Amino acid sequence: MSVEISAKGLTLGHGGDPVAQDIDLSLTPGEVTALVGPNGSGKSTLLRALARLHTPDSGAIVLDGRDLDAYKPRELARKLSFLTQSPLIPAGVTVRELVAYGRHPHQGVLARSTSEEDREAVGWALDATRLHPLADRPLDQLSGGERQRAWIAMALAQRTGLLLLDEPTTFLDIRYQIEVLRLVRKLADEHGITVAVVLHELNQAAAYADSMAVLADGRIVARGTPAEALTVDTIKAAFGIDTTVTQDPHTGVPTCLPTWREPEPAPAAP
Numbered sequence: 001m002s003v004e005i006s007a008k009g010l011t012l013g014h015g016g017d018p019v020a021q022d023i024d025l026s027l028t029p030g031e032v033t034a035l036v037g038p039n040g041s042g043k044s045t046l047l048r049a050l051a052r053l054h055t056p057d058s059g060a061i062v063l064d065g066r067d068l069d070a071y072k073p074r075e076l077a078r079k080l081s082f083l084t085q086s087p088l089i090p091a092g093v094t095v096r097e098l099v100a101y102g103r104h105p106h107q108g109v110l111a112r113s114t115s116e117e118d119r120e121a122v123g124w125a126l127d128a129t130r131l132h133p134l135a136d137r138p139l140d141q142l143s144g145g146e147r148q149r150a151w152i153a154m155a156l157a158q159r160t161g162l163l164l165l166d167e168p169t170t171f172l173d174i175r176y177q178i179e180v181l182r183l184v185r186k187l188a189d190e191h192g193i194t195v196a197v198v199l200h201e202l203n204q205a206a207a208y209a210d211s212m213a214v215l216a217d218g219r220i221v222a223r224g225t226p227a228e229a230l231t232v233d234t235i236k237a238a239f240g241i242d243t244t245v246t247q248d249p250h251t252g253v254p255t256c257l258p259t260w261r262e263p264e265p266a267p268a269a270p
């Protein structure tokens, strides 16, 4: 089920100067890749380019051996699903109805009824996100965390081998952040789904991703396992802050602790 995608020599812009340049990025099939970096460093633009929602100024993106541009829309929607930051909430739509939208790429143009396969996929997505008890509630009556899980469930019902998630943990409390990230981990480990996820929390990225790409000023400044990518030097280069990087005593993954306060000035000599 894993899908392979790689970008080579990408330049991305919004009409003016490029916001990302010289981007080479391959996502390892069946693994979770975290994209991290400061605000405005180009993470969302890059993710949108991988989803063909943003046209690169130059460079190429290859999905399962074919140029991304060669795919017909429905074909592409069966390969990859993309979850944007803060999607708009459709009025009156229930969780189950939203999740069922994820099945559209698999239904015929004239399809009026859902197939057994559709029902099974919706049920699986509701199970995976533990949303069965809320399935008949309107989306606008859910908490932010519940709603976020519903959007993820919709992306899952699409049953693609590549999932692109833009800040899926925003607005969630720590418990739901962990829940969403454990789910992402499970999708890769148990279902072989290739995942790229934009995250702001560096320690969460290190804890849940197999590899990380650190962006700064539109360039990838570090790429590798969390231990390779999350170092004092790369954090300083990308974010301009001082940190101490240690190892999580339980998992061994790197954990960074920012230097929260300026050091106290040394007392004046008497």
Ligand SMILES: Nc1ncnc2c1ncn2[C@@H]1O[C@H](COP(=O)(O)OP(=O)(O)OP(=O)(O)O)[C@@H](O)[C@H]1O
Residues within 6 Å of the ligand: 014, 019, 037, 038, 039, 040, 041, 042, 043, 044, 045, 046
């Ligand atoms: N639609 C747009 N039109 C013009 N400029 C844009 C547009 N979208 C993004 N930009 C600019 O492109 C640059 C990269 O933005 P992008 O959203 O990719 O960064 P990001 O790393 O995802 O940021 P954040 O962490 O704040 O979400 C920023 O300077 C931003 O202002």
